[in-house]
Amino acid sequence: MNEITRIRPSRRAVLAGAGAFVLGFHVAPKGALGQATAPAATPEINAWVVIHPDDRVVLRMARTEMGQGTRTGLCQMIAEELHCDWSKIETQYVTPGQSLARNRAWGNFLTAGSQGIRQSQDYVRRGGAAARIMLVQAAAAQWGVAVGECAAKDSVITHSPTGRTLRYGQVAAAASRLTPPDPVPLKDPREWTVIGQSRPRLDTAAKTTGAQIYGSDLKMPGMLVAVPKRCPVFGGRVRSFDAARVSGMPGVRHVLQVGDSAVTVVADTFWQAKVALDALPVAWDLGENARVQQSTIDAMLDEGLTAAEAFVGNSNGDARAAIAAAPRKVEATYSYPFQNHAPMEPMNATVVWTAQRCDVWCPTQNGEAALVATAQAAGLPQTQCDVHRVDLGGGFGRRTTHDWLIDAVLTAKQIPGVPIKTMWTREEDMTHGRYHPVTKAKMTAGVDSNGAITGLHMRISGQSILSYVFPTALQQGRDPVQFQGLNASGAESAIGYTFPNLLVDHAMRNTHVPPHFWRGVNHNQNAIYLECFLDEVAHATNQDPLALRRRLMGNHPKHLATLNAVAERIGWGSAPPAGRFRGIAQQMGFGSYVAAAAEVSVSDAGVLRIHRIVAATDSGVAVNPRQIEMQVEGSFVYGLSALLYGECTVKDGAIEQTNFDTYNVLRMDEMPQVETIVMPSGGFWGGVGEPTIMVAAPAVLNAIFAATGKRIRSVPLKNQDLRRA
Amino acid sequence: MAKLNVNGRVVEVAVDPDTPLLWAIRDHVGLTGTKYGCGVAACGACTVHVDGQPIRSCAMPVSAFSETQRIVTIEGLSPDGSHPIQVAWRALDVPQCGFCQSGMIMAAAALLAEKPRPTDDDIDQAMTNICRCGTYNRVRAGIHAAVRGGTTG
Numbered sequence A: 001m002n003e004i005t006r007i008r009p010s011r012r013a014v015l016a017g018a019g020a021f022v023l024g025f026h027v028a029p030k031g032a033l034g035q036a037t038a039p040a041a042t043p044e045i046n047a048w049v050v051i052h053p054d055d056r057v058v059l060r061m062a063r064t065e066m067g068q069g070t071r072t073g074l075c076q077m078i079a080e081e082l083h084c085d086w087s088k089i090e091t092q093y094v095t096p097g098q099s100l101a102r103n104r105a106w107g108n109f110l111t112a113g114s115q116g117i118r119q120s121q122d123y124v125r126r127g128g129a130a131a132r133i134m135l136v137q138a139a140a141a142q143w144g145v146a147v148g149e150c151a152a153k154d155s156v157i158t159h160s161p162t163g164r165t166l167r168y169g170q171v172a173a174a175a176s177r178l179t180p181p182d183p184v185p186l187k188d189p190r191e192w193t194v195i196g197q198s199r200p201r202l203d204t205a206a207k208t209t210g211a212q213i214y215g216s217d218l219k220m221p222g223m224l225v226a227v228p229k230r231c232p233v234f235g236g237r238v239r240s241f242d243a244a245r246v247s248g249m250p251g252v253r254h255v256l257q258v259g260d261s262a263v264t265v266v267a268d269t270f271w272q273a274k275v276a277l278d279a280l281p282v283a284w285d286l287g288e289n290a291r292v293q294q295s296t297i298d299a300m301l302d303e304g305l306t307a308a309e310a311f312v313g314n315s316n317g318d319a320r321a322a323i324a325a326a327p328r329k330v331e332a333t334y335s336y337p338f339q340n341h342a343p344m345e346p347m348n349a350t351v352v353w354t355a356q357r358c359d360v361w362c363p364t365q366n367g368e369a370a371l372v373a374t375a376q377a378a379g380l381p382q383t384q385c386d387v388h389r390v391d392l393g394g395g396f397g398r399r400t401t402h403d404w405l406i407d408a409v410l411t412a413k414q415i416p417g418v419p420i421k422t423m424w425t426r427e428e429d430m431t432h433g434r435y436h437p438v439t440k441a442k443m444t445a446g447v448d449s450n451g452a453i454t455g456l457h458m459r460i461s462g463q464s465i466l467s468y469v470f471p472t473a474l475q476q477g478r479d480p481v482q483f484q485g486l487n488a489s490g491a492e493s494a495i496g497y498t499f500p501n502l503l504v505d506h507a508m509r510n511t512h513v514p515p516h517f518w519r520g521v522n523h524n525q526n527a528i529y530l531e532c533f534l535d536e537v538a539h540a541t542n543q544d545p546l547a548l549r550r551r552l553m554g555n556h557p558k559h560l561a562t563l564n565a566v567a568e569r570i571g572w573g574s575a576p577p578a579g580r581f582r583g584i585a586q587q588m589g590f591g592s593y594v595a596a597a598a599e600v601s602v603s604d605a606g607v608l609r610i611h612r613i614v615a616a617t618d619s620g621v622a623v624n625p626r627q628i629e630m631q632v633e634g635s636f637v638y639g640l641s642a643l644l645y646g647e648c649t650v651k652d653g654a655i656e657q658t659n660f661d662t663y664n665v666l667r668m669d670e671m672p673q674v675e676t677i678v679m680p681s682g683g684f685w686g687g688v689g690e691p692t693i694m695v696a697a698p699a700v701l702n703a704i705f706a707a708t709g710k711r712i713r714s715v716p717l718k719n720q721d722l723r724r725a
Numbered sequence B: 001m002a003k004l005n006v007n008g009r010v011v012e013v014a015v016d017p018d019t020p021l022l023w024a025i026r027d028h029v030g031l032t033g034t035k036y037g038c039g040v041a042a043c044g045a046c047t048v049h050v051d052g053q054p055i056r057s058c059a060m061p062v063s064a065f066s067e068t069q070r071i072v073t074i075e076g077l078s079p080d081g082s083h084p085i086q087v088a089w090r091a092l093d094v095p096q097c098g099f100c101q102s103g104m105i106m107a108a109a110a111l112l113a114e115k116p117r118p119t120d121d122d123i124d125q126a127m128t129n130i131c132r133c134g135t136y137n138r139v140r141a142g143i144h145a146a147v148r149g150g151t152t153g
């Protein structure tokens, strides 16, 4: 018997109106009811702010919460200007369908690139400010007094001369009928009292009791569960499968093909579907890609390291000539593997398809893109579809793309009117991810007799994300994202050094393994390549690695400031504790300047212990220092997992690693102490979800060299012998 | 048909005896706080207590359990989220996405039950759960805070 637990609708669910569900679901999982009701039915002040007569403040969210604290940060943004009672705040996901119907009132939904807050901070603050102005205006009108005599604080408007007060809930309906102000003034940052505060998260409690509902927890009356399996080789197809062999197994309702390349078993429960799927005989047409091995990919990348043709990412002077003319040349080749995002919650989506309408409930980092994908797969116009978001059990970039959702819709389309929850196994998630791109880099420096770098050539060879994900964004074939952290200038990801002669170029060598944005993206390898190689040049020329960097950073004061901050905190220049060794690195990315200094030891047996990492972040504005601390710690776990263990390899065209037993990650016992320096210098908005990830690995690798004399140029470390040279 | 004693209630679940306890709890008992992360006992997201011991429920079939064995899930850890670990977790904002946290909390609660004042080494030994968001340092701090903040017996 498959029991359906009736979940009591939460206050939020009631507010959103379970009746609004097209299919008349009588129960409403809390997270799934993030959609707003029709605008007219709520006391909406504007797209962002709804105030109920009982003073509840509902702030609407376009960006997604996936653990990074964006919900709380965005509420701080709005509340700063709204002057509402923080304890009365609730949040609600708007749906992309609602946004579409209102001319994209909520702007971009994309929650990636560490931009959830920084790219929407201006308009959400203005949303808060406009609402406050209208609420005060409504109160002033009710009293018949001048607006200038009234002020709002903690959801209460006070008429100063008489001391009379009105609560936001009492004037919200009147305020909603006023004409919004134009322009909408914003506070001077010096007057901020909410932004910059370490407010606790708004969504912690449910995560401590099991009450938080994720996509994989959704239940609907009559729901069936689909567990899919794609052809193990990317690009392969289903040739045939013997449904009759499993269709009589317990709970099995349907055995279906999904698109060209997948089969799925639909059963009453996940476990029944999985057991049947494992027993289902499938003949695959593996295709050409089945011939690809890791060694053939490596050879292709090696060829690119010296190929004549390459896309230029950054250049000044004549690096090749300067290197040729230099009395000394330092050279090294580095490599970085495929890696899986492996968010803790495997891919899933719940879909109801009918000939008239398609609704999906899923964890996505981009509601709008999910709507486009849904409509296409459903064969319906976007206006007849919608995407109801639930909080993510991790994203890291994987949930910005919707291959899993498309398959879920294609499955539900074959069983009209029945809610189908598609759930991937971890094995499916590991072998059908979208992977960190694989690259190598040949680094060459010319050095003069004073140890100064006269020319630097950085040749990257390997996979381009954009050529797979957004080919239209390529610039005459060139992938501009490839050069993250290496750009000549710009507010997003500029290099922090000035070399008299520089050439950074990219020989694009794409593989059949689909690449994707992966927390930190191309910074992850670019920072290792550049920061470890500069360390190599320093040691080759008997210079202190910090001193060598400082010589190159005169034109880059913000980069230098974070580097100096970590050097000072770790005690660079003074002797570390016995047996410990240090390494440093810096980089700019996602609009923020970051640096790290690591302290490690390596035992005689070659066992690495990372004792301590100091991280500095200058994100311009620091919205919530505690959240930044959490993001720095989290980014180090993600980055150090990649450094220690992260590697997916290809055999006969398929990914070899199938679960956490073969794709290990860092655990508690390997976790270093993390010291976070938050040093906002003001005047710009940088991201915080990703930037520090990129300096974790190079700082540790440089410390390993200091400890062992071994230069590790190929990660992960599980493949390396760290015993002293 | 299996009989399970979950959070103090004996429930009959109509499942194949090979069904892992995790899926019986999630899909038949209807408690979804216990999570599926790997299915191969590698991540700890599915951790529940059986007679006070933490076990990975994805790797044990329901046939291994009798109704006399007390199974406790995250939902049954405390009636109102007041276990010292839960209190400390909220005070320190330990969770990020939260998906691993039911397992983390159950592992941490079992540790405190066994060792009321765990050392960092004890924590390293006991807490082998995976967190992809990277909450380990806050988990550690949360365990120490729970020791300071309340009775853990």
Ligand code: FES
Pocket: B035, B036, B037, B038, B039, B040, B041, B042, B043, B044, B045, B046, B047, B056, B057, B058, B059
């Ligand atoms: S789901 Fe049981 S240990 Fe991972």
Ligand code: FES
Pocket: A067, A344, A393, A394, B095, B096, B097, B098, B099, B100, B101, B130, B131, B132, B133, B134, B135
């Ligand atoms: S909090 Fe997200 S996996 Fe641990």
